Amino acid sequence: MTVPVRVLALWSPDWPVTAAARAAHLTPDRPAAVVVANRVLACSAVARAAGVRRGLRRREAQARCPELVVLDRDADRDARMFEPVVEAVEELAPGVEVIRPGLLALPVQGPAGYFGGELAAAERLVDQVAGCAGVECQAGIAEGLFAAVLAARRGVAVAPGDAPAFLAPLEVEELDREPEVDRSELVGLLRRLGLRSLGAFGALAASDVASRFGADAVLAHRLARGLDPRPPVRRWPPAELAVELELDPPVDRVDAAAFAARTLAQRLHGVLAAHGLSCTRLGVGARTTSGEELHRVWRCAEPLTPSGTADRVRWQLDSWLVRGGRGAVDRLQLVPEETVGAGALQLGLWGDVGEADERAGRALVRVQALLGPEAVATAVLTGGREPAERVRLVPWGDDRDEAASRVPAASGGAAGRASGSPVREPPPPWPGRLPAPSPAVVPPDPLPADLCDAAGDPVHLATPDLLTAAPQTLAVDGGPPRDVHGWAGPWPVAQRWWAPDGVAGSRLQVLRADGAAFLLFARADRWEVAGVYD
Amino acid sequence: MRRLEDRAAGPRPAAEPGADGRVLPVGAPLATLLPGGGLRRGTTVAVAGTVGATSLVLALLAEASAGGAWAGVIGRPDLGLVAAAEAGVALERLALVPYPGADLVAVTAALLDGLDLVVVAGRVLHGSDRARLAARARQRGAVLLPLGPWPGADVELTCEQGRWQGVGAGSGDVGRLRTRRVCVRLRGRGVAPAGRSARLLLPGVAGRLAVDVEGDATAVARPIADREAG
Numbered sequence: 001m002t003v004p005v006r007v008l009a010l011w012s013p014d015w016p017v018t019a020a021a022r023a024a025h026l027t028p029d030r031p032a033a034v035v036v037a038n039r040v041l042a043c044s045a046v047a048r049a050a051g052v053r054r055g056l057r058r059r060e061a062q063a064r065c066p067e068l069v070v071l072d073r074d075a076d077r078d079a080r081m082f083e084p085v086v087e088a089v090e091e092l093a094p095g096v097e098v099i100r101p102g103l104l105a106l107p108v109q110g111p112a113g114y115f116g117g118e119l120a121a122a123e124r125l126v127d128q129v130a131g132c133a134g135v136e137c138q139a140g141i142a143e144g145l146f147a148a149v150l151a152a153r154r155g156v157a158v159a160p161g162d163a164p165a166f167l168a169p170l171e172v173e174e175l176d177r178e179p180e181v182d183r184s185e186l187v188g189l190l191r192r193l194g195l196r197s198l199g200a201f202g203a204l205a206a207s208d209v210a211s212r213f214g215a216d217a218v219l220a221h222r223l224a225r226g227l228d229p230r231p232p233v234r235r236w237p238p239a240e241l242a243v244e245l246e247l248d249p250p251v252d253r254v255d256a257a258a259f260a261a262r263t264l265a266q267r268l269h270g271v272l273a274a275h276g277l278s279c280t281r282l283g284v285g286a287r288t289t290s291g292e293e294l295h296r297v298w299r300c301a302e303p304l305t306p307s308g309t310a311d312r313v314r315w316q317l318d319s320w321l322v323r324g325g326r327g328a329v330d331r332l333q334l335v336p337e338e339t340v341g342a343g344a345l346q347l348g349l350w351g352d353v354g355e356a357d358e359r360a361g362r363a364l365v366r367v368q369a370l371l372g373p374e375a376v377a378t379a380v381l382t383g384g385r386e387p388a389e390r391v392r393l394v395p396w397g398d399d400r401d402e403a404a405s406r407v408p409a410a411s412g413g414a415a416g417r418a419s420g421s422p423v424r425e426p427p428p429p430w431p432g433r434l435p436a437p438s439p440a441v442v443p444p445d446p447l448p449a450d451l452c453d454a455a456g457d458p459v460h461l462a463t464p465d466l467l468t469a470a471p472q473t474l475a476v477d478g479g480p481p482r483d484v485h486g487w488a489g490p491w492p493v494a495q496r497w498w499a500p501d502g503v504a505g506s507r508l509q510v511l512r513a514d515g516a517a518f519l520l521f522a523r524a525d526r527w528e529v530a531g532v533y534d
Numbered sequence: 535m536r537r538l539e540d541r542a543a544g545p546r547p548a549a550e551p552g553a554d555g556r557v558l559p560v561g562a563p564l565a566t567l568l569p570g571g572g573l574r575r576g577t578t579v580a581v582a583g584t585v586g587a588t589s590l591v592l593a594l595l596a597e598a599s600a601g602g603a604w605a606g607v608i609g610r611p612d613l614g615l616v617a618a619a620e621a622g623v624a625l626e627r628l629a630l631v632p633y634p635g636a637d638l639v640a641v642t643a644a645l646l647d648g649l650d651l652v653v654v655a656g657r658v659l660h661g662s663d664r665a666r667l668a669a670r671a672r673q674r675g676a677v678l679l680p681l682g683p684w685p686g687a688d689v690e691l692t693c694e695q696g697r698w699q700g701v702g703a704g705s706g707d708v709g710r711l712r713t714r715r716v717c718v719r720l721r722g723r724g725v726a727p728a729g730r731s732a733r734l735l736l737p738g739v740a741g742r743l744a745v746d747v748e749g750d751a752t753a754v755a756r757p758i759a760d761r762e763a764g
Contacts, residue, residue, distance in 0.1 A: 361648075364629050366647075367644050370644065377632075379630065381619055391616060436739075436741040437617060437740075438616040440592060440617040441613070441614055442614040488711065509701060509710060534614075
């Protein structure tokens with residue numbers, strides 16, 4: 001059984017908030033929180049002191065801390081702002097691996113020998129980061145990455161050989177701290193079984209864990225015992241797995257870099273798939289036009305997917321290019337530094353599953369290059385009563401799930417759930433919604449309509465559910481009046497009556513003698529066409 | 535000799551687009567109407583811009599889209615997406631380019647490269663652009679669905695005699711628009727010159743396409759006489 005190497009982890013707490021606050025030029029004494037889907041994702045220390053916690057609803061967080069600054073999440077920005085930290089550490093110690101923005105790890109042996117002791121090395125690195133990048137961080141030293149990260153969260157150095165003893169009293173929830181891995185189900189199960197500490201979980205026999213809880217639990221079990229997460233039969237990748245891309249002309253813009261990143265990630269995964277491998281540690285290398293060689297290692301908790309690879313390459317190029325001074329990049333190289341058997345990350349059985357999706361995605365990205373990123377969209381149905389407000393357009397490439405979970409402000413009672421929850425609840429009912437069929441044409445801006453009775457006088461609403469007279473003619477958008485064949489309604493609706501932008505009015509279906517049918521909406525005694533049943 | 539060869543080779547590729555059996559499925563009521571039983575890849579299927587055209591386009595997309603095909607709609611900022619979902623279109627595979635502007639032809643060509651079904655609307659294109667796009671669709675095995683006039687289309691569908699049920703003085707008055715009886719007429723290559731037609735409910739109950747089983751014969755001036763002709 002191999003003992004993992006001693007690792008020094010540097011952790012900057014609440015990195016999403018730190019990065020967002022720096023981008024927004026907030027001073028550290030302002031309480032701030034990053035909110036996603038109406039839930040607090042991360043909050044600053046000042047906000048935490050005021051009672052804000054991760055997972056709170058935004059409204060509740062603002063109630064506890066009224067001066068709270070609410071910031072948006074931006075993974076690209078987080079990665080970009082972290083680059084100076086990595087550079088500061090790299091000046092003193094080699095072999096730095098970025099685990100995710102806000103957390104990096106390095107083997108402690110080298111710096112410890114150079115600075116005369118592990119603690120001295122850790123202290124020196126923390127000072128270096130604070131001095132060069134102006135970021136507060138905590139260091140932790142232990143055997144293996146998992147224990148080192150937990151040690152960094154507590155700011156302790158675990159003596160050699162003490163990692164299992166350090167882990168044993170910790171709660172099993174620690175297994176579920178990585179944002180990329182969802183072990184909430186396993187943790188919940190363990191708690192229900194009465195296994196509340198990592199020590200209790202680690203005391204189970206490995207074969208029992210494997211037979212009852214599945215592959216991921218085996219990995220978690222190894223972590224809980226302070227072992228290397230993957231069994232020692234790790235494969236070292238042969239050199240020819242590295243893929244390279246010459247960029248001609250050299251790339252100096254982020255969007256072009258993103259395009260190159262995608263191509264290269266695709267090629268890398270093709271090569272890896274041919275060898276039956278997937279990558280858990282990725283080296284991103286670039287050569288600038290001035291001849292400088294840049295290299296950075298990204299480590300991931302899970303084997304990388306093609307899009308995950310492309311993201312990391314894009315973040316890395318983004319930070320190299322935006323921070324400037326490096327010049328354009330003319331060669332790009334991806335080196336899988338550590339690989340595992342593909343196993344869990346198998347491609348579709350016939351190899352071409354998802355190929356149509358990839359092809360379509362490429363075509364849509366081309367159109368985005370032509371017209372701009374907002375010009376191509378897919379639709380997500382959300383809550384709402386009117387045909388127009390039930391649809392949200394998501395620009396191609398953005399997260400559809402996130403958009404779907406962002407319930408419009410008009411919803412009132414519907415809960416904005418945290419995105420990424422594996423089980424999607426059914427959408428809440430919307431009383432007052434017109435049943436199918438819905439209008440096939442929904443004008444982006446409602447068209448004016450004139451509804452008149454037999455005498456030619458305009459028809460209004462006497463009460464929200466009663467017309468002043470039977471409609472006889474309908475003219476749409478200044479067109480000639482046409483005979484009305486039938487009508488249904490009016491159905492009143494009052495939404496957000498408590499807010500200044502609230503809507504109160506009535507809906508009316510009108511069928512003209514020429515066969516065209518319209519959905520009209522009466523707003524303040526004026527009729528407008530909200531939809532055409534084309 | 536070469537002239538002979540040219541003559542022999544000339545009409546062949548154009549004659550049978552999609553003859554390799556690659557047909558995108560459509561709902562059963564439309565499958566009996568369309569030649570080949572569906573949308574043959576590589577063809578241009580125009581939908582005339584009459585009342586009901588939008589619903590007809592959505593009905594054409596629905597079955598293939600639900601089966602995993604990608605569709606795109608260009609130049610229709612006013613498309614009713616709730617109606618699209620009710621018709622059975624998978625919105626996660628429906629790409630929308632509402633405002634293509636002056637790049638309409640370039641955008642359509644780009645989408646034909648990657649998507650299976652491309653609906654193009656917005657403005658009337660020149661003959662040369664139409665020919666280019668049709669050739670691109672044929673080469674890529676996509677189906678081009680122009681909404682509006684498109685001389686030279688392989689097949690043209692027209693929605694006629696739409697009659698809504700559920701509102702008005704009729705016996706089926708349920709107090710709201712419910713279904714619409716239409717007659718869809720098809721003209722084009724491989725079909726008798728008079729065309730053929732089918733009576734459909736578009737939209738049917740719950741927004742989906744259905745066969746009009748109890749349609750009274752008087753509603754359709756020309757009943758389905760020449761269905762076997764094609």
